Amino acid sequence: MSDTRPLCLSGKGVTKVFGFGEKKTVAVDHVDFEFHEGELISIVGESGSGKTTISKMLLGLTSVTDGTIYFQGKPLDIRTQKKKKEYWKDIQAIFQDPFSSYNVFHKIDQVLLDCINMRGGKKLSMDKKIEMMTEACSFVNLKYAELTNKYPFELSGGQMQRLMIARIFLLKPKILLADEPTSMIDACSRATILDMLMNLRNEIGMTIIFITHDIGLAYYISDSVYIMEHGKFVESGTADEVILNSKAPYTKRLISDVPKIYEEWDLNTVTFSTES
Numbered sequence: 001m002s003d004t005r006p007l008c009l010s011g012k013g014v015t016k017v018f019g020f021g022e023k024k025t026v027a028v029d030h031v032d033f034e035f036h037e038g039e040l041i042s043i044v045g046e047s048g049s050g051k052t053t054i055s056k057m058l059l060g061l062t063s064v065t066d067g068t069i070y071f072q073g074k075p076l077d078i079r080t081q082k083k084k085k086e087y088w089k090d091i092q093a094i095f096q097d098p099f100s101s102y103n104v105f106h107k108i109d110q111v112l113l114d115c116i117n118m119r120g121g122k123k124l125s126m127d128k129k130i131e132m133m134t135e136a137c138s139f140v141n142l143k144y145a146e147l148t149n150k151y152p153f154e155l156s157g158g159q160m161q162r163l164m165i166a167r168i169f170l171l172k173p174k175i176l177l178a179d180e181p182t183s184m185i186d187a188c189s190r191a192t193i194l195d196m197l198m199n200l201r202n203e204i205g206m207t208i209i210f211i212t213h214d215i216g217l218a219y220y221i222s223d224s225v226y227i228m229e230h231g232k233f234v235e236s237g238t239a240d241e242v243i244l245n246s247k248a249p250y251t252k253r254l255i256s257d258v259p260k261i262y263e264e265w266d267l268n269t270v271t272f273s274t275e276s
């Protein structure tokens with residue numbers, strides 16, 4: 001790949017082994033990767049291929065068994081709680097299940113205020129904070145006035161997903177890791193959410209790592225794609241390289257499972273079968 005932007009996150013031989021002896025599972029097996037600033041990367045693989053495990057290592061939520069993760073070219077050092085907290089200003093995640101992202105005892109105002117405080121806005125006036133929260137809500141088509149004084153569980157699934165993006169708007173991390181963020185919502189809201197993520201990327205220039213089993217979606221949204229099978233990256237490159245000119249049999253199989261990919265996005269390459 002010839003992306004000339006500075007490296008944001010990279011890895012050499014990154015490995016995660018769970019358990020010992022007969023019960024040993026190599027969830028992530030010596031993977032190398034280079035994610036650049038402002039790049040949108042998809043990691044694609046079937047269930048059990050190791051996607052969530054690699055996300056957790058990137059986020060510092062689980063340790064690396066072997067190999068090294070580099071953040072901005074230096075080995076990631078999050079050995080102390082303080083360093084971890086610093087790192088989490090730069091990397092944020094949105095998860096499959098938005099309920100798990102919120103403290104159920106905190107009202108929505110508090111969820112958003114925490115973001116402002118985390119970005120060093122603790123001493124701002126309440127008026128300014130409300131202005132920022134209103135802006136963040138309107139960015140995701142939510143009305144701050146209607147949310148204030150509510151708890152996250154009083155929102156619909158779609159509203160909750162949008163609230164997660166409003167948080168990211170306030171936190172402005174360098175990296176956003178999204179683990180199948182659209183799985184809980186219908187196709188229409190899904191398109192809206194993706195659109196919002198793209199706008200946010202353009203707005204604050206963040207790197208987005210998108211974890212999905214949907215290779216069609218990955219082709220549609222990504223600059224680069226990493227295909228993951230049994231803990232290994234079996235193929236990587238630009239979305240066009242990997243999906244229009246795939247080499248690995250596993251990638252070809254994933255693509256053949258979604259024949260609509262060509263019909264929807266690249267009609268020129270379709271050779272229609274004459275059999276019915």
Ligand SMILES: Nc1ncnc2c1ncn2[C@@H]1O[C@H](COP(=O)(O)OP(=O)(O)O)[C@@H](O)[C@H]1O
Pocket residue numbers: 018019025026027045046047048049050051052053054
């Ligand atoms: N905490 C854990 N303890 C033991 N095995 C685990 C643990 N987490 C994940 N695994 C195993 O690691 C493999 C990869 O899992 P995961 O990263 O969740 O895959 P994916 O997100 O692609 O579905 C699976 O075989 C899974 O059973």
Ligand SMILES: [Mg+2]
Pocket residue numbers: 051052
């Ligand atoms: Mg997973």
